[in-house]
Amino acid sequence: MTSFLTSTSNATFVSDSTVVKTGEDFMVANETVYGSSINASDVSSTFTLAVNEGEVEEKEERDCSGEVDKAVDCTDPEVFHVMMAAAIDQFKDIHFYRFGKPVRGINDSSCHMAWRFRPKEGKTAALYKDYRSFVISRSKNCTLSVVSIGDYHSGGNARKRKKHRKDGFEKTPMGDDDKNIGVQVVGETVNDSLPVVESEKSFDQGKYLLYNGGGDRCKSMDHYLWSFMCALGEAQYLNRTLVMDLSICLSSVYTKSGRDEEGKDFRFYFDFEHLKESASVLDQGQFWVDWNKWHQKDGLSISLVDDLRITPMKLAGVKDTLIMRKFGSVEPDNYWYRVCEGEAESVVQRPWHLIWKSKRLMDIVSAIAAKMNWDFDSVHVVRGEKARNQEQWPNLATDTSPDALLSSLQDKVDDGRNLYIATDEPDVSFFDPLKDKYSTHFLDEYSSLWDETSEWYSEMKKLNNGVAVEFDGYMRASVDTEVFLRGKKQIETFNDLTRDCKDGINTCSS
Structure with missing residues (x-):
């Protein structure tokens, strides 16, 4: 593990400009998580079963005269079989785990198909989604073949998989949704919209933690993440929703201008969809809109904490709706990660599994x-x-x-x-x-x-x-x-x- 994952009670944070490691870097690539990969013999046996069950006509019973230039039916099980077999044959350095049913492509001879895969020698715990365009031809004796396969993500019509859709082909199902897999699926449509509170009642019933100010802004990314993870860890320890500022100031070590740059967003660099689905977080801007709307009317209270000596353990019994930690202007005593040092170090756990790369x-x-x-x-x-x-x-x-x-x-x-x-x-x-x-x-x-x-x-x-x-x-x-x-x-x-x-x-x- 890199130095930023090694906690120390020393207030001096040793930083560098390297890329930070996140939760998925410490996950073991366990094959049992993904299920069994699909090989050519699996596709062949599935096709044989389809013939036996009458889903596919046997070739000798079919007359293809005049059908050579007819539009390819991408929903035909035989087309699906031919496309799967061609993909497995062409991409020899990856394991396939799921094929989605093909859909019509850009013309009568084109079908688009998606699949999930991992590189055969992959060391990272992740699944990938690709969707490509296939050109299909039909010979005079009815034989279907794949003429060509397009580049990465060329089959856009197959990108979106309907929710809870069960069709397609996988050897051993991995679960009903991506969250059951527990690993990042790269290539899926991203939903990193900001979470919203459903109603005034649910807002009033919530308990919140907010960090305000401090000297962490415009520091290196490992410093930022070390401090942010302390805040997230304290929120989880207190069983509160973390009210987070999604705006980021990018340190000069990463910029062309050589100056710190404001106007960046957490979602540019990290997987906010995974965070909001796995933890209770709210955007600071939206939170203040709701707070200003309802706190006086509903008698919502706030507890201001401006002393680092007030540990997370001392805040465990606070009943106020909002706990706001205010950090001063003197570095390094105003760094967020100081909250998780000393006595709190063995109590507040940084939940690294919640932070993945974008x-x-x-x-x-x-x-x-x-x-x-x-x-x-x-x-x-x-x-x-x-x-x-x-x-x-x-x-x-x-x-x-x-x-x-x-x-x-x-x-x-x-x-x-x-x-x-x-x-x-x-x-x-x-x-x-x-x-x-x-x-x-x-x-x-x-x-x-x-x-x-x-x-x-x-x-x-x-x-x-x-x-x-x-x-x-x-x-x-x-x-x-x-x-x-x-x-x-x-x-x-x-x-x-x-x-x-x-x-x-x-x-x-x-």
Whole structure:
């Protein structure tokens, strides 16, 4: 686990600019959670059963003269069988867990089909959803075949699965809904709308916790999350709804401008849908609208707490509708995470399982991996400021030069492999010498996944009240890291490529 998951009573928070780990990073990829994967023999036996039960006509009983150019019936079980078999045959590096029934595509020879899958060598606890366009042909002797399969997410008509719909094909059902699976499903439609209180009565009956002010704003993402998780942990300990501010100030370490940037949203970076379905949270803006509407009329009370010495345990018996912790202006004593230190450390648990990475960002990760057919190795090459600081990292610049990389990788990565290079080196032409040996890939090669024509761009603009959202430095680092983690072989800078220590000279752990 990274240092930000190690609690200490010292008020000094040691921060860095790396991508934070979230709940799904600590889940074990347990195959029993997903059920059994579907293979070609499962599809064949299902088709044989359909023939025996009369759902599909046997070919010798059918006359196809004049039907070669007839529109393909995407609901035909035989079409479904042919499409499943073609997908399993083409995508050899993934396990399939569920196929959705095909639907009509963009023309008479096109069908769209969705499926859930995991990479065969996947180490992360997640399921993925893809939906693609298939071109189907019919020969004169009635044989159906798949002519081509489109790119990742090309079958948009198959994206939406009706609620509680049971059709499709899966070997062992995983449950009625995604929440039963307990893992993130990347590729599903995202619903991260703000939760609302149903009525005045339900608002009056609620108990709330709100953190106000403090010095955590515009700090690094690991600092932000460490403090936010303390607030969420206290709310759960007190059995109260956390009233949260979804606005985020992005630290200058992640911005092009080199300045802290306000106007970001929790939902840009994290899975708010999972949080609101798994915990009791409300948006601060909506809460104050309701509070101002009803608190005087209904006699709702507030308890103000401005002293860190008042522990969560001392607040357990408070009956007031709202507990508001107010934090001062003196750092580091005004950091939210101080609430969970000392005596409270063994009592308040940070609920890491509630925080997952943004599904929209993870869908970009999935799309990049899919473009390499989930069959690639990866190397993380740290250069940037560290390579320039030879006092702390005396060997890094040399050890990550193209010649040194070729030497280090020759026994680790086979010639001709897809090699994804996650790096902070701004000029990727620096790595051109590696092209003679590997098929190299970099993040910006896939910029169409977040540019103005992308689904991500349009969805984020809609989420942000019509204002375009920049694919910022933290998003870039997050996607770059997650693609790296999906490589079949993963080579790190520190430990694998250089003798230098990650945090500078004489800091290597023994």
